[in-house]
Amino acid sequence: MDLEDIPGNSEEDVTASIKLEKIPGERLGKIPDLEKQMERKEVPKQTGNGKRRRKAKRSRKERDVNPKEKSNESGQSNREGEFGSTELEDIDPTNTAKLFSGRSEEEESQSDWMTKEFLVEVKDSSEPEVACCITAPRAILENLVIRAVNDLSSLVVDDAEELVSNVISTEFLQNGPTILPPVTMVIPFNSRYRGMYKDIMVKVTDMNFQSSYLTPVSLEGHQGNHKGSFAEIKTSQLGTFSVVSGLKLETLTIPREGLSRKLSMDPRISFDFPLSTFxxxxxxxxxxxxxxxxxxxxxxxxxxxxxxxxSTSPLVHLQHPSAQPFNKSVTVILPCPPNPEKKRDGDETDHGRATSASIHRRASVHHFRSKAYNNLPLQAVRNILKKLMAMSASPRKQGEHLNESLKLLGYRSKEEEWTLLDExxxxxxxxxxxxFELNEHLERFTVIRQSSAMDKAHLAHLVRHLEEDTHNTMANVVLYQNKEDPYKIVVLLVPSKELNLALQSLREEGxxxxxxxxxxxxxKEGEQVHLRFSGNISASDDGVTTGKTYTLSFHAQRKPRLALQIKEVDEYGNYSSPHFKGTALCYKVSKEVIAKxxxxxxxxxxxQHQDPVCKLALTLPKKDKIISRPQSTKRISRDSSEALWDSLLHWLSGELSEDNASSLVLFLPLHRSTLQFIKLKCPDNRTEQIYEVLCFWNRNLRRSADKPQLLTRYLCKIGRSDLAEDLRFRWENKVFPRNTLWLQSYI
Known part of the structure; x- marks a missing residue:
């Protein structure tokens, strides 16, 4: 029966249902109406119970005798829309919908399931990112809260792991459900380095930072309109989820009959457990x-x-849960690269030997002939030549017979740590x-190839350093400014091997x-770099608050990034420089300190008691400011003598050269801060600067002081007697300069 045959349904309802649910089987959304209709049709059929029962019994007999006739009758009854009493007794009316829909109870219980995409605001990202996609019942999705908690990334990742996704927190609303049924969660991630020893896992961390791991069902595919890497898992627990790249775990089940096995992650590594090893x-x-x-x-x-x-072999971690000892030795094969110089030295010595031998031979023969040793017996000459050739070839054979040795180092327990297994x-x-043959349980072991003997303690120190350095990454802090707006900066924490790519990407961004x-x-993975600004430059992430400490958590496969705005602290600071100056201080914080x-x-x-790992010098160009000259320096007075003196100072400032002004300032009792203020006030006008200097000097003198006499004396000392005579003449005869005639008319 088609959906259009069911009363109460229409194409519009079907379309709305499909758009809303997005699940298979939603076209039969009007099944309850169908059940009521079936119940109405069944009522009159119940009146003829006896006949129906006899007919049903007869039909059963006929079914046994002639199944062909029974099939014809059943086909006719189906066309007429009638059922026998036997079928009505065996079929529950509530199961009629299941008969029409063909869906199981599990599919019916999942009829309200849907997929929802959760977006989260990620710090230092302009647009929201897809945190995860969850397929669950509608009631669960409506009460589920997803948040990005990347600030906790240092606590959810171990040293041997690398974070490749956002850290997301899942929790229910206060009035929501308390139990999560098994749902499907898809988390996007970006892993640039995988390799044969690495595996992708989803890590679940609870409130006490106790972690468990889930194996993804799939890692690649589509999620809505997005294509890329997605870790899909089935889970029924809430907590903090993250996708990590860690060492691949391989499990070996060793029966009593023994086992010979090559590891799937690296076929060069193999273990041979003989019979009755355990x-x-x-x-x-x-x-x-x-x-x-x-x-x-x-x-x-x-x-x-x-x-x-x-060289060294890989570091093998072996977990042996059983307490059973080794009854027999286990054969282990590991890759350990040979000496790369051995073959090269061998080739060079062989080539050198052929060349030098011929040269020495010709030289020796010539030497013997020149010394007239031809009278010696031929055998004696041959013996001498053999000795010379042996002496010339002995150093060349040194590369072919290197005194190499292979040593096994193992880690039994914390008490013994790394030890050399000489036996x-x-x-x-x-x-x-x-x-090598292994006859005891070791938590970790490795093989070291050495060209000469080395102390046992030094070997143990070497392995400890190697184990520690495998969890360390060389990194750089990059602080770049925007070309168009130097007040905008970005700070990156990138691995050194990706530095050039990161710098190129920043240049493309401007x-x-x-x-x-x-x-x-x-x-190490998860360690933090705390960034503070000092000097005359401060930073802000919101454009308002300054003086904060900014944190960058290091993850080798992610790019921690800060977008900040910087500005000067004191606009009058760094007066002797065309730039404001400051320093960005970077402090390294270990995971132990973070956990505390x-x-x-x-x-x-x-x-801050420790030295910063790096210091980055910052500069900001100073902006040109239009500063209106204070009225106190414009000494315009109704007194004709004051007006004349002010006009003479203005005239004199135009007559003095820059060198004359510099020499004159030495005789004027002015503070250095005053001169700096004048430079800021009139940065590009030399005449105005000299005029302001003379005004400040004039204002600081006593009223009883003979200002023209003092100024003419200073002019004579700097070698401008001509200006001194002109100034005295103008003052005595009350002659206003031409450029100040407006002042005379004003008076």
């Missing part, structure tokens, strides 16, 4: 931590005692692979230095 079935969990050659090279550059180390012999299986990026320093200050915010005095 008395019963044992489960082991394995993780492999690769050690980058650059980490070893950096350690060798810093400390000379590690110069003999050639275990490590052998070369083939190029780049080593093998940002550039100075200052230059900071020197690189070490950071979860309840109370971290204060600057908690970390």
């Amino acid at each position: 008395d019963s079935c044992v489960t082991m969990h394995l993780k492999v931590q690769p050690i980058e050659p650059s980490i070893l090279s950096l350690l060798k550059m810093k400390q000379d005692m590690y110069h003999s180390v050639v 275990v012999t490590v052998r070369n299986v083939r190029s780049g692979l080593v093998s 940002y550039s230095g100075p200052p230059e990026p900071s020197p690189q320093f070490r950071l 200050n979860v309840v109370q915010p971290l204060l600057p005095q908690d970390y």
